[in-house]
Amino acid sequence: MFDLQGRSVVVTGGTKGIGRGIATVFARAGANVAVAGRSTADIDTCVADLEQLGSGKVIGVQTDVSDRDQCEALASRTVEAFGGIDVVCANAGVFPDAPLATMTPEQLTGIFAVNVNGTFYAVQACLDALIASGSGRVVLTSSITGPITGYPGWSHYGATKAAQLGFMRTAAIELAPHKITVNAILPGNIMTEGLLDNGEEYIASMARSIPAGALGTPEDIGHLAAFLATKEAGYITGQAIAVDGGQVLPESLDAIAT
Ligand code: NAP
16 A cells, blocks of 8 residues: 555564564565564564565564663664664553552553653654654554543553654654654554453443444555655644544544444
8 A cells, every 4th residue: 555665664572462573564665674672482473474574674673662772773673774764663561450549650660661661762762763764753652541541541641642642742753853753553442452351341341332334454554654754744743633433523422323
């Protein structure tokens, strides 16, 4: 659908779920793809699968995005392998359940370390290469949860996803002179390994609340990420775009046709 041959992309959290969907769409479009995650077993499987999809190169780099040095090593390895970085998809994120009444300081700082600090570190680490690209792209995976909606147990998670948008708006201004765009995708409920941990009843109740009638797929998010990475999307920056099958639209469950 998109021709991204010659473009090089880093996808954090690219080994599973939404990140894997993003990496898949980029690989099919001919891009060079670097996937990052903590599990080496998942990295190896993912790299082997992605190599079958397109003409670009694929590497995997073990990275914990909450560690700035590891993000810098990820960027260096990618530049070494591909000669540069044109796109960074700061996607790695966690969404553990923690009701406000019992949430510990460790739970609060832990989720910010991955979802917020990890976004900053991944983008900062790739910045010199994005500037050198001349048409750099930053694509954040935020969420409808926080920026638009709420869900019990996810006050800390929602705060991190809203924080990404605060980051995005100023980063978009600071990086515009370098022809770098910074945008955020707000996925609704997407069928991923991580979301499945919430149980079948959660998935079924979510499907009932989505006008499109089903959860999204990781590649639904990948398609928007790939579009934002094209030269044609170069005038779009600082935008938060929901990909949610209309999930945020109904005023009540009665508003959804049965
Ligand atoms: P997932 O299926 O659990 O996959 C998460 C990915 O991130 C894995 O590759 C995981 O690999 C990696 N990861 C987790 N912590 C990491 C860390 N500290 N450093 C590096 N990589 C890390 O999750 P998902 O559902 O695809 O979610 C991905 C992103 O989409 C998150 O930012 C999430 O907030 C957002 N999102 C998801 C949904 C949804 O419905 N699924 C909706 C809205 C937004 P390792 O475990 O090996 O590190």
